[in-house]
Amino acid sequence: MGWGTWIAFKQFQNRREEEPSSLAPVSILKPLKGVDEGLLENLESFFKLNYPSYEILFSVTENTEPAISVVQKLLSKYPSADAKLVCEPQNTGPNPKINNLMTAYELAKHDVILISDSNIRVKPNYLLNLVPDLRDSVGIITAVVAGVSAKGLGGWLEASYLNTFFARWMVLTKKLGFPSVIGKSMLFRKSILKRLGGLKTLGHYIAEDYMAGHGIQKLDLTVELMRSPIEQFIGPYSYQNFWARHLRWGRIRKSIAPLAFLIEPLFFSTFSGVAGAISLNVLFGFSPLTVWGLHMALWGICDGLIYQLMDRFSWKALGAWVVREGLAPLLWISILSGNTVSWRGRDYRLLKGGLLAEGRTT
Amino acid sequence: MYLADFHLHSNFSDGKLSIPALVDYYGKRGFGAIAITDHFCEQTSLIGRASTYLGVTLTTATFPIYRELLKSEQERAWDQYGMCLIPGVEITKNSILNHRSAHFLVLGNLENIDPNLDISELSDRVRPEGALVIAAHPVSTQKIEKQTFHLWDRREELAPKVDAWEVASGPYLFDEVRYSGLPMIANSDFHSEKNMTSWKTLLSCEKKQEAVLQAIKKQQLDFQFYREETVREPSYSTLPWIMGPQLGHYGMGNVDSLQAISK
Incomplete structure (x- = not known):
């Protein structure tokens, strides 16, 4: 317990000494579903990054997706930004997030890809702090997530989970050589994931993040944690949502x-x-x-x-x-x-190893 | 003529090296063809399920990624070393009884692999699609380890369904197989660098998957003993107070050190 706490302190005090030698251009992929409180501010934070070259690809699965209006508002506010909206879902398997992302992934111009969930809000130096650590020996960089701006019982419970148990778990498993990857923030090279069959291979798993990390380690590449936590904007969150989400996880x-x-x-x-x-x-x-x-x-x-x-x-x-x-x-x-989970309006049966079997629509 | 080894394990099951490291290891030694054949345990037995929990076998979850990585490494092996990498698996059926245990390799097309099928059924399924079925270490390996005699016990019935039987697994030749009249192949059953000194298969066909598989099928092959040079340098076990310093660290090999031993 004490050791885990100490490791967490060490992890987040691990500042980079040297200046970054090169800043590779990045394609940021943002899968969107629904409009939660704070979405506009979360997405806008990615338009304000201090970074020489990056593009943002927002992807949705339907033309009627309510998040489209939020994206359009930002695209008109930042006309010079290299950003676009993609609405062309593919069917690679039962994982809805991968199906949503596939077209944007294929359209991405750059080799360095950042998949970042819609509830992540970042500071302007986010990419400057993150990208230089993607060295040749590194396969994927993920991050510890800090739960911020919690509202309601479910929100506070979520923040408590993320900011204590989960944060310690992430740094401890990394220290012990079994790093976890979380899909909220994954930075990797497209050319590396291609060696495992690309993003579409991950469409059969519910935990595409875990399998990405597992596969990348089989290439003798490491999974790293970002030097500082990223912020997940929790906002209003019901107790039922908290319970359902943790039951699924x-x-x-x-x-x-x-x-x-x-x-x-x-x-x-x-x-x-x-x-x-x-x-x-x-x-x-x-x-x-x-x-x-x-x-x-x-x-x-x-x-x-x-x-x-x-x-x-x-x-x-x-x-x-x-x-x-x-x-x-x-x-x-x-x-x-039990062995079933509900995710984005569908029930799924979990098979061994994190494979998914389609269930009914709820 | 070139050396080939068709029974290699990576860290997808119980091998020490990753698939890219295996490609580099064999490529740098000038091998012309290899097959990576990680364990894929049947899930109907207790030992098979335990292997899954312990992470020493392919599973239905890791198998798609394994196959994709083999595909991409096939290209790299060819481009970088001119070496033919053949995708494979070792279907692993372990029981507490040696006579009920069987390991067999499937090389080539891995589209319809189901580790729970009997070898006879699986052979009927995969061989028409171009895959080869090889009986792995079917007789005593002369080592203190789990033995797998089930296929040898059924050799008369299975002979038409098995393309080759391992006549050597590692450094030992199996006389029972050698004089049986059954089609043969020699492999190392490579799990780590210390398994490199072993019998290998020698081929002269084109370094293409179809040609290599055909050569095995038609038995257009020979066997040679490959000796890896040993670099003696002290290393310590993880329990030095019990074991003391250990010697015997294997280093770079040398193809010149081959000793031809006739069949």
Whole structure:
């Protein structure tokens, strides 16, 4: 726990010493679906990047997509920007995000591709900080996601998850040599992904990000984390949305790495606290309640420190942390009890290894 | 004439090197043809499922990426080394009983691979599409490891459905196969650099997939022993306090060190 916190601090203090030698042109791909609060500002942040050469390709699956009006507003506000809207979905497999992105991916002018979700908001130096780290030995650069601007119970729970458990998980798995890739921000070279069959090969998986990272490591290339977290604008988010999203993520994890999923409870503060309290009581006669209380306090301090690295820690964040830690075991049991997930209006059955089988429309 | 090795494992299953590293390793040594054949375990057995959980086998999830990477490395192997890379898998059916365990290689067309099928059914499915089926280490490998005798036990029934039987796997020749009259092939069963010293197949056909597969089928081949030069330098085991320093680190090989041994 303490080690994970220390690694997280080290990761985000890892500043680049040398000046970047070259800045390769970048094609930024933005898959869009629906209009969430903050979408305009999120997308606009990509028009304000301090970077010599980049294009932005927004992709949607339908002409009636409400996000189109937001994109059109930005295209008229920034007429000189190298940006366009693509509405030409392909059917490469059951993964709707890949189907949405395929045409934009094919149209991308540059070898360096950044796939970035619509709820990501970046600072002007984002690409300047990111691209120089894509060295020849690096296959893909992903990022730790900081949850910001949370509203509602679901939003705060989401922020608590991203800014504590998930942030530590990302840096720890990287340190242990099993890096995770998250689709919210993936920077890679098209020529590298082509060696694995290109983006279309990933269309059969629900966790296209995980498989991209897995495949790229098979080329003896590394998966790196960006030196600083990127911000996910959470906004208003219901408790139901939070639960459904984490049920989906959990079942995907279970499908890809069932053994790792089975030992996940050891990393829940409540469960490991209870296990530790019982063990120390049996072995040394310590008061279980005191041990559990100290354990939770220490865990809370470590999580608070990481949270502060990602976003400002507050009383609301503390409350959300308490609720989330209490919910974690219940969520885990719920994940264990099924193999279907709902995603963008469709139900999918998860097969072994993160493969998807089509389900019904909900 | 050129050397060939048709039984190599990458880190998609239990091999140490990645597919690009295997291509470079064999390409730099002047090999004319190789086949990468990672384990693809049947999922109906407990051992097969355990292998999946342990990540030492191809799975239905990783197989598409494996196939695509082989396709792209085929081009690079040819462009960079003039070497023919043949896509393959080792269908792996492991049981606690050696006589119920079978490993067989499928080389060439990997479109319709299902590791749960019996060799007879799979052979009927893939051979008409141009793939070759090879019985891997069908008799005792003379090593302390899992043995796979099932195919040898059924050799009379399977003879028409198997294109070749490994007469050598690594440094050992199998006399049972050698004098059986069955079509033969010699491979290293390469998992890491230490497996390089082994029997290899020698071909003289064009370095194209179809020509190579035909040469195996028609048995227009020979066998040679390839000895990798050993560079002795001290290395330490992960448990030095128990094991002490170890010697025997394998370094660059040399094709000049080939010793021809007749069939």
